[in-house]
Amino acid sequence: MKQKFHLEPPHGLLNDPNGLCEFQKKFHVFFQWNPHEKNHSYKCWGHFVSEDFIHWKFLGKAIEPSEFFDRCGTYSGSACVVDDKICLFYTGNNKIDGVRKSTQCLAESSDGKNFKKIGKIFETPKNFTEHFRDPKIFFDGKNFKMLIGGQKISGNGAIVQVKSKNAKNFQNLKILGESKNFEMIECPDLIDFGDKKILLYGLQKRDNKIDKDISAESFYKIFTDGDLDNCKKIDAGFDFYAPQTFQTSDGRKILFAWMSRLSEAQEKFLADKSNKIHCLTMPREIFLQGDKLFQKPGREMYKMLGKKIFSKEIPRTFYCKIAKNFGESFYINFGGELKIILSGKNFHFLRKDFSGLWEERICKVEKLFEIEIWSDESSVEIFLNGGEIVMSARTFFEKNFEIICEEDLEIFSINAENFIEEEI
Secondary structure, three states: OOOOOOOOOOOEEEEEEEEEEEEOOEEEEEEEEEOOOOOOOOOEEEEEEEOOOOOEEEEEEEEOOOOHHHOOOEEEEEEEEEOOEEEEEEEEEEEEOOEEEEEEEEEEEOOOOOOEEEEEEEEOOOOEEEEEEEEEEEEOOOOEEEEEEEEEOOOOEEEEEEEEOOOOOOEEEEEEEEOOOOOEEEEEEEEEOOOOEEEEEEEEEEEOOOOEEEEEEEEEEEOOOOEOOOOEEOOOOOOOEEEEEEEOOOOOEEEEEEOOOOOHHHHHHHHHHOOEEOOEOOOEEEEEEOOEEEEEEOHHHHHHEEEEEOOOEEOOOEEEEEEOOOOOEEEEEEOOOEEEEEEOOEEEEEEEOOOOOEEEEEEEOOOOOEEEEEEEOOEEEEEEOOOOEEEEEEOOOOOOEEEEEOOOOOEEEEOOOOOEEEOO
16 A cells, blocks of 8 residues: 555654745655554654655654653644744643643754754633644744634634744734634645635534544635635545645745545555555645636656556556546546546546445536546545646555546556655
8 A cells, every 4th residue: 555656654644744844945844643553642743855846755753742741742733944944833732631731832953854842832822722733834024923723612613823023922812713613623724825815724523522523624715704614625535634835935835735534444444454554645736716726736746757558457556637628428437446427517536445335526617628647556636627626535446457438548657666765
């Protein structure tokens, strides 16, 4: 099940991408990591670094539980470069006799490898529960602003904003938006497109009586008001959550996300196949057309494309692009384990799970003129109409397969054998 061109740790469990930034001409991608087991019982930050998005070094742990305020986990957060240092903003988690205490914290590094904890920088406000986490930092030209997701004492999810001149002393708290229908909001992010700003966030259903999460999905909206229930899905597929963005020195806005919304049974199946579980999405370039968020594979990814495949048996790692007027119907069957079907204006994406049962996602497409497919060893990312719609999924192929389609397809190999190098 090992992926060839998706970021995943050498062992253990990965979840949210954290701390995305560019520092000293290198791209840094941190992530929530349990290096000891394939579950969520422990959380530190793992660390990848690259100069080109297609050759990565794994640097091991960046920060881990060590202080009283983060002894039960260095939870998700973000990064920015301040005074030639990478500053990591994260949620420190502490539980005493089952009672949670969340604190927003700071760690710094001058070399991009070794991090020193500065300590606590912001406590949970009085009108919020201790479900208060995932600080996202950005600089607006005058102030450092930090968004934090949380749950109000009323039981509803909300996002707050605080600001600082020095990225250490935060104040002027205000509620940026809240939900009437969801009990928690996680992983907030705000992307400035000039005349418009896009707010990304995860809406989580919780059973507040027993303090248990039920479901969660990632959404976005043009930020005009505080109604966070009025939003759109970021990814229409099966496995996508906790996206985070950053801007490169050449002005591109890049997104990574955690590639999982698997059921417990599916997680167990993947975990039993390997010494690790979960991966990140490909890097995606994001942009706006009107009020719609578009996502495309990072342009560097195309440098990995290899030769055209002529055999009937297709490897699980491949690239395919189909550009035409699709009309009212289209069909591709990937070895009887994955299907895409166009029926009128409905685009169907079907996956057979490990037990042989079919799962389906359906999205509306007014007019389909392009399908781009990136398949890895145990995942697939499908981009429709130049990134107007994206559908992501972990897959359960056991072997290479044949593609059944009503027309000839051009399939290309992907050269990614040296995608990750371990430096530790």
